[in-house]
Amino acid sequence: MGESYDGTALLLAILGSAAAGCACAVVIRFTAGFVLAVWRSVAWILIRKKSSVASQAKKQQQQHHSPPPARKRRVSPPPPSPPPPRPPAIPDQELGKKKAAPQVKPKARPTPRHRLELNAIKGHVDAITGIAFSSNSRGLATACADRVVRIFKLDDPTSKNLHVLRLNVPLGTVPTGVAFGDGQGAAQIVVATQDINGSGLLMFGAPEGKGAAQAREQGKVPPPEIKWRKTQIHDRRNVLTCVGARCEYGSGDGESVLIATCSEGTDIKIWSAGNGTCVKTVDTNQLQNTMATISPDGRFLAAAAFTADVKIWEIVYGKDGQVRDVVKVMLLKGHKSAVTWTCFTWDSQKIITASKDGFIRIWNINVRYQMDEDPKCIKVFPILSSDNGLYEKIAVSPDDKILAATHGTTLTWLSTADGQVLDTAENAHDGEITCITWAPQSVSTDQGKVLILATASVDKKLKLWSQPL
Structure with missing residues (x-):
């Protein structure tokens, strides 16, 4: 029992020492934490106090260097304006008279019409690209960029209410030239066109069939219809001029009409207006065409191009009245610069040329070119314009x-x-x-x-x- 008691006492002594050690450790740890917290609080208070002192010093420095505030100046009110002068006294004899009406400036008058102007025909919606008279002068056709071909009836050229027939070209095309395809009147209209695929040619003619016959029996005039149409006649090049002439020279039948289309390239094509057949193609070989025209009797074809010379071809007809060949016969030399325009006289024996050299020349082409006789320049006169400009188009x-x-x-x-x-x-x-x-x-x-x-x-x-x- 004695040994047992000693062991138990020893065990209790050891446990008591351990407990005392733990309590001491807890006390030390608590004391260290409390001291650290106190130190942090003191440091934070010192930092805040130092920052506040620096801020006050900076504020005092700014106030010391800033200028004193400006004093508000007192603005005195403007002096009163003097009273307006009194109107002069009106005599008693003037009181009964009426006041004169204020003068009104007259409106500007429109520009007076030129003495030679007969009529100004309106109604086109866009630029006019071609015009042509019928052979009897009673019909006038126009091609317009608004996609409409108009035919005016000139019973009275001075009338403001001319009868007009409107013909719409196919969708997507724009008319660039027009010519009458009937030698006796206005039954056929040949139109040069331009679209995204190039230039074309078509002909409007009198409609046929039962419907057209019934309309005529009822006294109505059926609208023309497209009789034939050609596309890409000059590839993708534009048509510069489109002119027509009756086949009256030599063995020509005198009734059928030839159409000449001139491209902006070097080719010129001659067409039969009746059926749209291309009867001949000529090449000017002069870099770029300017224009082309046919003599009124259908004998000659003339072309002005990039150079100062004008080439002339003769249209040869066969016994059947149809075109057999087109032969180059003359070359007009004399201008010093490019020819801008040319036109035949109505007897088809002379041709007139206008050039950038500032001169107009009249040539006699009624010569025996078969015997190598050259055309003769019979007149030369300078271009007399007010602004020294050049003539772009001429017509005799x-x-x-x-x-x-x-x-x-x-x-x-x-x-x-x-x-x-x-x-x-x-x-x-x-x-x-x-x-x-x-x-x-x-x-x-x-x-x-x-x-x-x-x-x-x-x-x-x-x-x-x-x-x-």
């Missing part, structure tokens, strides 16, 4: 006495005898003149029978002019 009257020429918006009438200016319309149109042509026959007006000139422009107007007297 049916009596071969008057030459009409255009430059920009200016229209000039010249004498073919000596080149003197007969009259000038400086602002004939509001835009550049695109087309010019004479009626083949004189037309009756209030002034009697007169020769009529037609001009068209980008200003969407078609104008008719009488000849200078």
